[in-house]
Amino acid sequence: MKNHHHLMLLCIAMLIFCQNSSNVEGRHHIHKKQNTKYSDTISPVYAPSPEVPISQPPDYPPPVPSDPSYALAPSDPNDPGNSTTDCIFDVRSFGAVGDGDTDDTAAFRTAWNAACQVESGVVLVPSDGTFMITSTIFSGPCKSGLVFQVDGVLMPPNGPDCWPKSDSSKQWLVFYRLDDMTLTGAGTIEGNGQKWWDLPCKPHMGPNGSTLPGPCESPSLIRFFMSSNLVVTDLKIQNSPQFHMKFDGCRGVLIDKLSISSPKLSPNTDGIHIENTKSVGIYDSVIGNGDDCISIGTGCSDVDIDAVTCGPSHGISIGSLGVQNSRACVSNITVRNVIIKDSDNGLRIKTWQGGSGSVTGIWFENIQMENVRNCVIVDQYYCLSKACRNQTSAVYLTDVTYRNIKGTYDVRSPPIHFACSDSVPCTNITMSEVELLPYEGVLVDDPFCWNAYGTQETLTIPPIDCLQEGMPQSLAEISLYGC
Numbered sequence: 252m253k254n255h256h257h258l259m260l261l262c263i264a265m266l267i268f269c270q271n272s273s274n275v276e277g278r279h280h281i282h283k284k285q286n287t288k289y290s291d292t293i294s295p296v297y298a299p300s301p302e303v304p305i306s307q308p309p310d311y312p313p314p315v316p317s318d319p320s321y322a323l324a325p326s327d328p329n330d331p332g333n334s335t336t337d338c339i340f341d342v343r344s345f346g347a348v349g350d351g352d353t354d355d356t357a358a359f360r361t362a363w364n365a366a367c368q369v370e371s372g373v374v375l376v377p378s379d380g381t382f383m384i385t386s387t388i389f390s391g392p393c394k395s396g397l398v399f400q401v402d403g404v405l406m407p408p409n410g411p412d413c414w415p416k417s418d419s420s421k422q423w424l425v426f427y428r429l430d431d432m433t434l435t436g437a438g439t440i441e442g443n444g445q446k447w448w449d450l451p452c453k454p455h456m457g458p459n460g461s462t463l464p465g466p467c468e469s470p471s472l473i474r475f476f477m478s479s480n481l482v483v484t485d486l487k488i489q490n491s492p493q494f495h496m497k498f499d500g501c502r503g504v505l506i507d508k509l510s511i512s513s514p515k516l517s518p519n520t521d522g523i524h525i526e527n528t529k530s531v532g533i534y535d536s537v538i539g540n541g542d543d544c545i546s547i548g549t550g551c552s553d554v555d556i557d558a559v560t561c562g563p564s565h566g567i568s569i570g571s572l573g574v575q576n577s578r579a580c581v582s583n584i585t586v587r588n589v590i591i592k593d594s595d596n597g598l599r600i601k602t603w604q605g606g607s608g609s610v611t612g613i614w615f616e617n618i619q620m621e622n623v624r625n626c627v628i629v630d631q632y633y634c635l636s637k638a639c640r641n642q643t644s645a646v647y648l649t650d651v652t653y654r655n656i657k658g659t660y661d662v663r664s665p666p667i668h669f670a671c672s673d674s675v676p677c678t679n680i681t682m683s684e685v686e687l688l689p690y691e692g693v694l695v696d697d698p699f700c701w702n703a704y705g706t707q708e709t710l711t712i713p714p715i716d717c718l719q720e721g722m723p724q725s726l727a728e729i730s731l732y733g734c
Contacts, residue, residue: 340366341375342382349380349403356384363389363399371396378402378438386418386470391429391478399426401436401486407470410446414470423470423492426478433482434473440488442472447492448517458516469493469519479503489513494521495540501528509536515563515593517541522564525551534558543568543599544591549579549608556586566596566623569613571633573606573646580734583612592621598653599625601633604672605642609733613651620658622690626666627653629677629703645672647733651705652681659690667698667715676723680705686712 340362343349347358359374359382366372372394376382381404389399407423408414424440426432452467472491475481477500484507488495495511498504504525511522522538525531526548537560538544544561547554547569561567567586572579579602591597598615620626631645648671660666666687671677680703688694700717707718 338369338371339373339375341377343377347382349382351381351383353383354385355382356387359384360387366397367391367393370394373398373400376401376403376405376436376438381406383408385415386423388425388427390427393429395431398433398435401438401440403438404441405438406441406443409443411450420468420470422474423472425474425476427476429478431480432478435484436486440472440486442489442491444490444492444513444517471497474499475501484508491520493519494524496523498525498528502530504528504531506533507535511538511540513540515541521546524548529553538564540564547581547584549581552582554584556589558588560590562592562594564594566591566594566599568599568601569610570601571603572610573603573608576605579606579608579646581610585614587616590619591623594623596628597623597626599628600648601630602646603633604639605644606646607644609647609649611650615652615656616654618656620660620687622659622661624661624664625668626660626687627656628668630670631672632670641673643674645675647675648677650679653685654683656685658687660687662689662692665698666713669700669703671702673702676702676704678704678722680718681708682711682715683708
């Protein structure tokens with residue numbers, strides 16, 4: 252009887268063990284959705300040659316916020332199972348008219364203040380309206396998960412004559428001191444920039460080599476300032492008076508699936524500008540404008556740009572840096588799987604003479620050029636007039652890789668141009684699988700180099716024999732310029 256009792260206990264124990272094992276095994280199949288932005292799932296624009304070993308890009312993908320797929324989808328208020336209704340603050344419920352003429356600023360500010368006070372609050376700009384608001388700062392801190400969702404059209408006053416005299420003419424929509432916020436929607440942010448572009452202030456290039464007037468103190472359209480863990484996704488942003496979108500003093504920025512557009516000759520209409528901002532990802536976006544598609548200013552590090560189509564534009568730029576003898580530091584920038592077309596520049600690094608600091612850890616890979624002037628350019632003599640004097644100090648440029656850069660160039664300029672400082676050479680430039688042919692006309696086979704040191708891992712087309720091998724003798728002095 253005792254043996255029978257022991258046998259029953261053993262069977263029960265084995266049954267419990269099997270059930271627990273089954274539960275543990277089941278838990279292994281529950282996975283959080285992974286952000287694949289940093290993987291190599293996006294096919295390169297050009298497949299690298301199999302006989303040439305390809306080193307891996309720098310191992311510093313920025314820790315940006317997670318995938319924006321959680322962003323609010325349009326909800327059905329009649330759905331009894333919809334738990335987000337109480338968190339949606341439709342600007343119309345706060346008095347916004349949305350006829351394109353009425354000033355809806357007060358309604359937006361009230362809706363913002365209400366949404367700011369709740370977890371995962373949503374300021375909703377409905378799809379059936381055109382809403383005009385004046386220059387506004389939407390400030391925090393707010394509860395986490397705040398969403399500003401533009402499904403309709405949102406725009407500023409139409410030109411400088413309609414701009415309130417009491418408002419800042421440097422910026423329109425400002426998001427300040429926020430953490431864990433999303434700007435998204437299926438709608439359009441329209442900048443009404445034409446009347447600003449026509450102001451008779453700064454000259455800019457017009458059709459057929461003519462000169463046209465340009466902007467005075469024109470507002471940037473959207474600015475994020477001193478904020479963190481930001482997501483901007485899905486929107487259409489167009490015709491900004493000046494920069495379309497700026498990030499200043501931010502950390503942790505994810506930009507995904509944006510469409511940014513303004514005319515080719517619209518002055519100073521950079522698509523995305525970042526400065527003093529770290530850990531940035533810019534993905535799957537299309538940008539065409541009258542200046543840089545993406546410009547990276549001082550104080551930026553850990554920036555990952557992937558699958559962006561750029562043009563017409565002035566290309567993707569680091570700088571300008573070191574203006575008025577200032578110190579500039581930029582590091583760990585990756586640009587890959589990008590198309591640049593019909594642009595005045597391709598991949599550009601520009602610094603002023605007299606600056607200090609460094610640009611280091613720059614990686615350009617899998618870039619397709621289509622009819623681009625200055626496809627690959629380093630300009631350490633950047634100047635907006637002819638009055639700039641030679642100076643002895645400069646921002647130190649080192650560890651820059653150009654890999655698998657192919658396509659066509661505009662023959663009015665050499666496709667490769669390395670103009671480094673007289674006193675501070677550029678070092679550790681790596682060229683691999685760079686093949687650039689004329690879009691039309693005769694091959695220009697005279698790339699320009701000045702005080703530039705680096706390595707050609709493969710034959711470059713056109714040949715770049717002017718790149719010096721090894722390191723300069725004054726390297727010890729150069730190290731003083733680092734950040």
